[in-house]
Amino acid sequence: MWLPLVLVMMTMISCLEAVVGTNNNNNPMNMVIKTQTFSSPSFTMTPGLVIEKYFYDINFPKSHIAIKSFDVEVVDESGNQIPLPQTYLHHWALVRYYQHKNATNPTINTVYSELQEPNFIIASNNGVCGRNVLTAYYAMGSESRKLSTFLPHPYGIEVGNPKEIPADYEERWSLNVHAIDTRGAENKLGCIECHCHLYNITKDRFGRPLTEDYKGGLRCCYDKTKCRVNVSDGEDFKERNLFVRYRVRWVDWNDFVIPVKVYLLDVTDTWKPLSDSKEASQQHNCLIEYDVEAESCSHTNKVDDDKCNAVKKSKIMFPSSGYLIYGVAHQHIGATGATFYGEDGRVLCSSSPIHGKGNEEGYVTGMTTCYPQPGSMKIKKGEMVTFVSNYSSTMTHRGVMGIFHIFVADKIFKSSSPLSEEVGNNNTIVM
Numbered sequence: 158m159w160l161p162l163v164l165v166m167m168t169m170i171s172c173l174e175a176v177v178g179t180n181n182n183n184n185p186m187n188m189v190i191k192t193q194t195f196s197s198p199s200f201t202m203t204p205g206l207v208i209e210k211y212f213y214d215i216n217f218p219k220s221h222i223a224i225k226s227f228d229v230e231v232v233d234e235s236g237n238q239i240p241l242p243q244t245y246l247h248h249w250a251l252v253r254y255y256q257h258k259n260a261t262n263p264t265i266n267t268v269y270s271e272l273q274e275p276n277f278i279i280a281s282n283n284g285v286c287g288r289n290v291l292t293a294y295y296a297m298g299s300e301s302r303k304l305s306t307f308l309p310h311p312y313g314i315e316v317g318n319p320k321e322i323p324a325d326y327e328e329r330w331s332l333n334v335h336a337i338d339t340r341g342a343e344n345k346l347g348c349i350e351c352h353c354h355l356y357n358i359t360k361d362r363f364g365r366p367l368t369e370d371y372k373g374g375l376r377c378c379y380d381k382t383k384c385r386v387n388v389s390d391g392e393d394f395k396e397r398n399l400f401v402r403y404r405v406r407w408v409d410w411n412d413f414v415i416p417v418k419v420y421l422l423d424v425t426d427t428w429k430p431l432s433d434s435k436e437a438s439q440q441h442n443c444l445i446e447y448d449v450e451a452e453s454c455s456h457t458n459k460v461d462d463d464k465c466n467a468v469k470k471s472k473i474m475f476p477s478s479g480y481l482i483y484g485v486a487h488q489h490i491g492a493t494g495a496t497f498y499g500e501d502g503r504v505l506c507s508s509s510p511i512h513g514k515g516n517e518e519g520y521v522t523g524m525t526t527c528y529p530q531p532g533s534m535k536i537k538k539g540e541m542v543t544f545v546s547n548y549s550s551t552m553t554h555r556g557v558m559g560i561f562h563i564f565v566a567d568k569i570f571k572s573s574s575p576l577s578e579e580v581g582n583n584n585t586i587v588m
């Protein structure tokens with residue numbers, strides 16, 4: 158029934174954003190930033206409904222490229238952006254995988270941990286959470302609204318390199334989308350934070366029983382669950398089909414691109430240095446979510462000194478050396494900022510929530526980003542780095558996150574020409 162519509166929506170808008178120089182491949186000024194906008198298949202929302210879909214083999218540039226940015230928004234059939242108080246984009250993740258030529262396609266309900274070798278290989282980012290956890294190249298949520306993900310020139314994420322794709326496999330991309338329709342909800346924040354008592358369930362997605370002490374988080378708001386709505390209000394809102402519209406910007410691979418490594422660092426990671434534990438291996442264990450318990454300071458209603466500031470910290474050994482090119486944190490409602498520190502305490506990146514206005518007041522609609530002058534922020538291999546995620550604890554928050562996206566280059570662009578100064582952090586290549 159919805160197939161013809163999907164085909165229409167999948168029509169791509171394609172354009173060349175900046176055409177620079179002549180067709181001479183030896184000149185870095187030649188890089189052409191290409192842009193394509195695609196739509197995911199549709200998903201149907203009704204008041205209170207949660208969807209968590211795994212769209213496989215999505216439209217994506219197929220050649221050997223360097224990704225410059227990836228941006229996402231939720232839209233309706235007419236292409237209008239959907240306000241967060243109607244459909245809350247809890248998270249989305251862009252995951253790369255290799256599919257064997259004679260494997261059958263996974264379904265929209267196949268979770269990443271079910272992609273088994275040899276039929277599928279997850280082509281993960283550079284770490285560090287480990288197998289099947291936070292393997293995405295980009296993973297954000299409601300802050301996608303106003304987030305800059307553009308990598309400055311000449312940096313990019315190298316993908317589609319035929320030499321890296323195993324024989325008899327094809328490189329493909331998947332988009333995981335988790336959204337909650339809070340139209341008419343009795344408690345919108347409760348639905349968004351997946352408070353278990355608002356979802357009439359006793360088991361998680363995998364059929365494991367939920368215990369009393371699990372009060373909220375992803376285990377209570379999986380695909381097809383429903384958050385409690387005010388009955389009379391709930392009937393006022395129509396069922397509707399929505400899409401994720403995503404825009405990829407890239408340059409064709411060439412010798413001047415400097416590839417970046419992509420790390421997702423989780424503030425709940427329980428990794429411990431060898432000196433701190435007797436365990437034989439230093440396993441990463443990223444729990445992804447955590448709870449913020451309310452402190453008795455709700456009357457002040459603001460973060461003042463360390464009162465009502467819930468601080469979560471994690472320390473890990475950085476796996477390789479390089480220069481920080483881009484950084485941003487992913488946090489939820491109630492967050493007051495996150496910081497990534499080097500071993501000597503220097504601030505490598507600090508990222509804070511940008512709050513919405515008007516009908517999106519109170520929602521996190523963006524995060525501030527870090528674009529250090531390339532070369533100015535060096536991280537050493539084996540350096541003990543710390544990341545800190547702060548939330549206001551004037552009230553309880555369930556299932557919050559503190560995840561850092563760190564893009565690191567092995568080398569920096571050094572040029573005898575003044576090019577490096579002329580290239581902005583945004584999508585403009587200044588000539």
Ligand SMILES: *[C@@H]1O[C@H](CO)[C@@H](O)[C@H](O)[C@H]1NC(C)=O
Nearest residue numbers: 257258259260275324325326
């Ligand atoms: C899958 O493909 C390989 C060649 O890549 C072939 O040798 C093998 O027999 C195939 N296996 C199945 C189960 O079809």
Ligand SMILES: *[C@@H]1O[C@H](CO)[C@@H](O)[C@H](O)[C@H]1NC(C)=O
Nearest residue numbers: 340341342343344386387390
């Ligand atoms: C639903 O009802 C509750 C309690 O009556 C109220 O606080 C809430 O604002 C209502 N939700 C909406 C979306 O109107």
Ligand SMILES: *[C@@H]1O[C@H](CO)[C@@H](O)[C@H](O)[C@H]1NC(C)=O
Nearest residue numbers: 356357358359383384385386
């Ligand atoms: C809660 O779930 C039970 C069993 O699945 C169902 O019988 C009941 O009607 C549900 N209650 C609400 C309020 O949806």
Ligand SMILES: *[C@@H]1O[C@H](CO)[C@@H](O)[C@H](O)[C@H]1NC(C)=O
Nearest residue numbers: 463468493494495496507547
């Ligand atoms: C987080 O809280 C700690 C402790 O109060 C503070 O030192 C740090 O600056 C805060 N970071 C951010 C980004 O708010």
Ligand SMILES: *[C@@H]1O[C@H](CO)[C@@H](O)[C@H](O)[C@H]1NC(C)=O
Nearest residue numbers: 579580581582583584585587
């Ligand atoms: C983009 O970056 C260039 C170079 O830094 C700057 O001159 C220009 O004003 C920036 N444009 C926007 C829209 O920020």
